[in-house]
Amino acid sequence: MKLRDQMTELFNRFGDVEVVTRDMLVAQxxxxxxxxxxxxETGLFKHSQEQFDEFVAAIEADTPAEDRLVQSWTWLMNRIVQAPTSLHMNGAIVLTMPIVERYLPEETGPGLIVIPECDAYAPVGCMALKEIVSERQQWPEGATCATQEADGEVLYWDAPVEAVIEGRHKGVKDGMISHIGIKHQVDAWYADDDKLQLARDWITAVVTPEQINFS
Known part of the structure; x- marks a missing residue:
């Protein structure tokens, strides 16, 4: 896959959100x-090592360690938006994505992501949450929407969708129940107990029955 196509896919995985968080970056x-x-590996990067080092030095001089991942992503987005041509945009990606990579947490195993302050995790797959939920071919009575936890469990809620969306943005580290309340959970389901996986958009996705394809 070409570099530009990969960046497009990365943006698609984040979905339509106003802010990309640290947890969202770690998930990808x-x-x-x-x-x-x-x-x-590009010639541009190899010939711009000095500029790359200056970028890194600037971030590390002004930004606390825990904020550098998000700051480097914000820096990249600003350079993409301000790029006068597609050539400049590609250059911004080549010089800045390795900085974003630099501040990712250390890997803990192939294909695994770490959710801060959370011991349970599952591999991130290529399916969207609505596709995973569609595999169940049924929708619990009374449920307004569904989300996914860090261990791959799909939770169904009877709370207003707007409230669940708000809770979804807060519930990455400590789970949705702490934000929505156990009384609003009407069902739970694992797509495959033997091969758990997270949806590519699990951090932001709130699935409603209208989005499900019941064949």
Whole structure:
């Protein structure tokens, strides 16, 4: 896959959100590392090592360690938006994605992501949450929407969708129940107990029955 196509896929995985969080970036660590590796192999990067080092020095001088991942992503987005041509945009990606990669947490195993302050995790797959939920071919009575936990469990809620969307943005580290309340959970389901996986958009996705394809 070409570098630009990979970046497009990365943006698609984040979905339509106003802010990309640290947890969202960590969830896509494998793709970010792959993109970063390709960037470092380009002639542009190899001939711009001094500029890259200056970028890193600037971030590390002004930004606390825990904020550098998000700051480097914000820096990249600003450079893409301000790029006058597609050539400049590609250059911004090549020089900045390795910085984003630099501040990812250390890997803990192939294909695994780490959710801060959370011991349970599952591999991130290529399916969207609505596709995973569609595989069940049924929708619990009274449920307004569904989300996914860090261990791959799909939770169904009877709370207003707007409330669940708000809770989804807060519930990555400590789970949705702490934000929505156990009284609003009407069902739970694992797509495959033997091969658990996270949806590519699990951090942001809130699936409603209208989105499900019941064949």
């Amino acid at each position: 660590a494998d793709m970010i590392r792959d993109i970063g590796a390709k960037c470092r």
